[in-house]
Amino acid sequence: MSRLKILITGSNGLLGQKLIYGLRNNNQIELIATARGENRVSEKTGYVFESMDLTDAAIVKSILESHKPDCIIHTAAMTNVDACELDPDACELQNVTSVKNLLAGCTTSHPHFIDISTDFVFNGEAGPYKEEDEVAPLSVYARSKVEAEKLVMNSGLKWAILRTMIIYGVTDDEQRSNVIIWTKNSIEQGKEITVITDQFRGPTLAEDLADACIQAALRKAEGIYHVSGREVMAIIDISIEVAAFFELDKNFIKPITTASLNQPAKRPLRTGFIISKAERDLGYKPHSLKEGIAIIADQLRKQGRI
């Protein structure tokens, strides 16, 4: 039986790295990992790597035409929400033009296209959200992700869109921080951190999201899926949970409201997802935050970082 050929974009990113580790030794799958520049993942075997900057239409077309994947998992994006707000052209290029280039390169192989999107497509006034809820993006980043979703939906390909939020995990290259690592490192270095009290999200373990992507590929899932952790909590409570787990002093965590933080990009206050569709169709079973932090601690220990 021929193996399912999966091409992933953004393989140096947090989700991208977890997909490589989840797929590279799966004998049902032939994996092509692609990223901008060099491969920064430590394990280099069990898959083919191609350097592919998604903003270069000619490169994208030639790589897609030479590999003819059965499935594309598109994880790459400009993910810094404030940077997107300050540079809308760069955001449009990375998050929208890149998708146009990918779709334009799919004319010969018609792959199943799995796009990763965000809770930020919603305005945060009516969370937790289900897949059919109306989108109402508040920022440049959020509008770019909605635009990308529409391109995928209208592509004529079989598609799935997995929306997620506040992904946490450990990468090989220590380049990618997140609320867990940031809280731990800051307190350990004796630095006070100010953490938001009035934004509520469901933190998502990167491995859980990668598993959902893999199941969506294997099961050829179609439509929108909400994929996040089950617990919806204030961001400050995530930091408090991290401090408790690593037995760090919670007094370093100082509360701040969204209004007083005054970040360039507007954020939805209360999102959270109803994840029953992903549980039913993808067999999705997310870890609790406590379990997720324990998994991270284990990985940091193995990397000699604690």
Ligand SMILES: NC(=O)c1ccc[n+]([C@@H]2O[C@H](COP(=O)([O-])OP(=O)(O)OC[C@H]3O[C@@H](n4cnc5c(N)ncnc54)[C@H](OP(=O)(O)O)[C@@H]3O)[C@@H](O)[C@H]2O)c1
């Ligand atoms: N992180 C979150 O909390 C969160 C929440 C909701 C949704 N999402 C979505 O989930 C997906 C994965 O997020 P993540 O946390 O894994 O992101 P990430 O760690 O920031 O990784 C994104 C990757 O995309 C790559 N990339 C950007 N522009 C590219 C281009 N032109 N060509 C090729 N690669 C390019 C980046 O490359 P470099 O490494 O070279 O910069 C980076 O490795 C994204 O679509 C994001 O919008 C993330």
